[in-house]
Amino acid sequence: MQDIADRLNISKNSVSQALSGKAGVSEETRKLIFRTADELGYVYTGNRKRSADQAEQAGGTGSIALVATDFAFSMRGFFGEIYLTIEKEVQKRGKSLQIQSISQQMMDEETLPAFIEQREVDGILILSHLSTDYMNKLVDTGIPTVLIDHHHPDVHADAILTNNRFSAYRAVKYLCELGHSRMGFIGNTSFSPSYYERLEGFHLAHHELGLAVNPEWVVSDALEDPEFMEKRIRAMGEQPTAWFCVNDGLGFIVNSTVQNMGYQVPADISIVSFDNGQLSRLATPKTTTMAVDLALFGQTAIRQLFWRMEQPEAPYMELLLPTTLIERDSTSAPRP
Structure with missing residues (x-):
């Protein structure tokens, strides 16, 4: 071909x-x-x-493929709702959904699911992270492919993404409007392009607001581990008055960590996280977060895939979905 x-x-x-x-x-x-x-x-x-x-x-094969790692499928609170929406949208269009978990061995050996290898599907949806080489193996089949919540410059396919930069920008601006000028960042930017983009939004907001970024308060290799977090935060000379965390898991751990250190949330330290998942609601106090519309993710992915199936020659595109700030009890104006 x-x-x-x-x-x-x-x-x-x-x-x-x-x-x-x-x-x-x-x-x-x-x-x-x-x-x-x-x-x-x-x-x-x-x-x-x-x-x-x-x-x-x-009418083609009548089937659509949905592939992801075991890790992505296990994150039922986030990707589960996207999957359920995709299943409903596919059925509305008179097609069936074939689901395959992609193991590390399959990625290492570049082994495709049989129903893709045998071209028994009309389109492919890739949910979250797979290796770049493996994603290109899927794209190279020539079957229309759409990425969900992931992208890479070397993968030439449509992608449905959160507007990470602008969402992080809005979170920082919100904290600034509360009166915060000493803000930190918590995330693992090597784990996902989305997290790196949120750090870019964090920097963009500081630049436009005329605020300096303290490098000591930028933790870009964070682990979702309480021991790691406490060790890292305790080692800082002084604390910011607010933390922006790239997901709710990190927000939950930071919340617990600073309270264990004797700080009050939000009186001493405010926290904003991302995703509006279950942990943001279980935290004490509940965490202010940037909410992602998961149903919109699934609906947009299906709409884009069916459009791509009819327009295979059109330029590839990335569609950025907005977030909504949900203000809860973890944020307030800093102490005078």
């Missing part, structure tokens, strides 16, 4: 659509692809020479 695409200066996805008899390319382009395949000496079965009209009538 890549040889044919290179010869015709078109995308590999278009070649795949044509050879598999699916709609999405013109009949003229389809004939040109088969002619080029003949010229290059490739052999294909005659039943793949369906016209675009026949392909549309056939």
